[in-house]
Amino acid sequence: MSTVKILRVILRGLPNTLLLLSWSLILATVLGMLLTRMKLAKGRFWQGLANLYLNLVRGTPPLLMLLLSYYGLPVLLKLISINIEHWTRLMFGVFGLTIGWSAYLAEAFRSAYLSVDPGQLEAARSVGMNNRDALFRIILPQAAVNALPNVENLVIGLVKATSLVYVLGLFDMYNEAANLSNQTAGIHQLQIFVLLALTYWLIVLIIEAIFRQIRKHFALMA
Amino acid sequence: MLLSVKKLEKRFGKRTVLKGVDFSVDQGEVVVIIGPSGSGKTTLLRNLNFLENADAGTMNFKDRQIDLAHPKKDDVHFVRRHSAMVFQNYNLFKNKTAQENIAEGLIYGQGMDKRQALTIASDELKSLGLAAQANHYPSQLSGGQQQRIGIARATVLKPDVILFDEPTSALDPELVGTVLDDMRRLAQAGQTMVVVTHQMSFAKNVASRIVFFDDGQIVESGSPDQVFNHPREERTRQFLGALAENY
Ligand SMILES: Nc1ncnc2c1ncn2[C@@H]1O[C@H](COP(=O)(O)OP(=O)(O)OP(=O)(O)O)[C@@H](O)[C@H]1O
Numbered sequence: 001m002s003t004v005k006i007l008r009v010i011l012r013g014l015p016n017t018l019l020l021l022s023w024s025l026i027l028a029t030v031l032g033m034l035l036t037r038m039k040l041a042k043g044r045f046w047q048g049l050a051n052l053y054l055n056l057v058r059g060t061p062p063l064l065m066l067l068l069s070y071y072g073l074p075v076l077l078k079l080i081s082i083n084i085e086h087w088t089r090l091m092f093g094v095f096g097l098t099i100g101w102s103a104y105l106a107e108a109f110r111s112a113y114l115s116v117d118p119g120q121l122e123a124a125r126s127v128g129m130n131n132r133d134a135l136f137r138i139i140l141p142q143a144a145v146n147a148l149p150n151v152e153n154l155v156i157g158l159v160k161a162t163s164l165v166y167v168l169g170l171f172d173m174y175n176e177a178a179n180l181s182n183q184t185a186g187i188h189q190l191q192i193f194v195l196l197a198l199t200y201w202l203i204v205l206i207i208e209a210i211f212r213q214i215r216k217h218f219a220l221m222a
Numbered sequence: 223m224l225l226s227v228k229k230l231e232k233r234f235g236k237r238t239v240l241k242g243v244d245f246s247v248d249q250g251e252v253v254v255i256i257g258p259s260g261s262g263k264t265t266l267l268r269n270l271n272f273l274e275n276a277d278a279g280t281m282n283f284k285d286r287q288i289d290l291a292h293p294k295k296d297d298v299h300f301v302r303r304h305s306a307m308v309f310q311n312y313n314l315f316k317n318k319t320a321q322e323n324i325a326e327g328l329i330y331g332q333g334m335d336k337r338q339a340l341t342i343a344s345d346e347l348k349s350l351g352l353a354a355q356a357n358h359y360p361s362q363l364s365g366g367q368q369q370r371i372g373i374a375r376a377t378v379l380k381p382d383v384i385l386f387d388e389p390t391s392a393l394d395p396e397l398v399g400t401v402l403d404d405m406r407r408l409a410q411a412g413q414t415m416v417v418v419t420h421q422m423s424f425a426k427n428v429a430s431r432i433v434f435f436d437d438g439q440i441v442e443s444g445s446p447d448q449v450f451n452h453p454r455e456e457r458t459r460q461f462l463g464a465l466a467e468n469y
């Protein structure tokens with residue numbers, strides 16, 4: 001089978017892979033920030049809630065997280081009369097990955113926040129800035145810079161994790177490739193999977209290049 | 223009296239670090255605080271700027287009287303707005319350029335127009351001979367440059383008093399002079415200052431008053447000549463004697 005033909009099949013799954021990646025990343029970032037905010041809150045209630053979530057999620061393999069979302073979430077939500085039967089497989093995939101990566105990102109955000117020198121906040125206060133300005137102008141920008149290396153690793157992990165959505169019957173790059181391999185009774189298996197690996201590798205390379213640029217841009221601020 | 227605190231107490235856990243300090247600063251004074259390591263000098267300065275919560279005491283600052291153990295938010299802001307702090311480790315905002323560092327407090331502490339603040343910052347850098355560093359981040363500046371900008375960040379706010387906590391002790395010896403020169407110029411211009419330092423020549427030549435601090439208390443206070451040449455207290459004599467041996 002020609003390389004071009006195999007690649008064409010693999011790339012049929014690219015939109016789904018990229019949709020999973022980008023939506024999960026955006027939503028997990030938002031949720032992760034919320035969790036970080038809860039963990040750093042003074043109230044025990046919010047801290048406890050965040051800890052419960054983080055512990056549960058961290059202890060669950062991503063594959064299982066996807067299966068639980070797909071089979072469990074509709075049942076769970078039906079209990080409170082919310083019907084999500086019209087959800088597409090993609091939405092379940094995004095949901096499962098979001099839950100998982102929100103927890104990992106929350107941990108990265110929290111440690112980045114805590115690694116900002118307390119002297120920065122003191123300096124901001126001493127020049128008369130209020131807490132809000134100090135947070136948004138001084139603390140959070142520095143925390144964001146601190147978080148970059150960990151976030152990069154998590155994004156690369158997420159790229160690879162998108163391949164797990166085959167368990168939901170969703171056709172991403174991996175599932176397209178596996179399907180093609182099955183159709184041809186495994187004769188071209190090696191060829192197909194090497195090409196698939198190269199495709200993932202290329203995506204990761206692009207992500208690394210983007211992060212390198214971002215890091216370079218902010219290097220002086222750390 | 224510009225600033226005074228009475229019976230200031232501060233504990234860390236079981237340890238009482240400030241044991242009822244009475245301390246005051248007059249308009250135009252340069253008060254230099256000397257004393258052994260761990261005696262509570264930094265803690266005293268930090269309390270004057272509400273970077274620590276005192277356990278007891280009162281403060282009079284300008285026309286306000288403040289309960290140090292329960293300061294009102296508005297009073298804290300008032301004090302910070304009319305005073306400024308220079309830190310041992312500079313604490314320049316790492317994500318801001320030299321110019322932005324100086325302008326930040328003008329804009330976000332005092333509500334000045336951004337363009338005007340940046341112009342003031344740039345003029346200030348010019349007068350320090352640091353115009354070329356305006357767009358440098360702290361990571362691109364030497365310790366001496368950082369501290370001089372730290373001082374500029376404080377002075378542009380035109381505070382009634384500037385609190386200095388060992389501004390030169392993190393610097394390489396050859397950079398100390400530039401920072402002390404800036405401070406001397408400020409003092410000559412009439413800026414009220416409270417300076418914690420181990421730089422005895424600065425203390426002797428620039429201070430209008432020396433405060434010797436030990437074990438959470440002011441042991442004695444007087445003119446440089448009086449404290450250095452005719453100390454009243456035995457503890458002061460011991461401290462100055464030990465200094466003379468070490469330097
Ligand atoms: N945040 C803190 N928590 C607990 N103890 C503290 C804290 N800050 C200071 N201390 C203690 O309070 C005492 C006084 O510290 P402080 O830093 O005020 O001394 P100092 O006179 O400034 O000393 P140095 O000359 O070394 O800077 C020290 O014993 C110190 O260990």
Ligand SMILES: [Mg+2]
Pocket residue numbers: 263264265387388
């Ligand atoms: Mg100190």
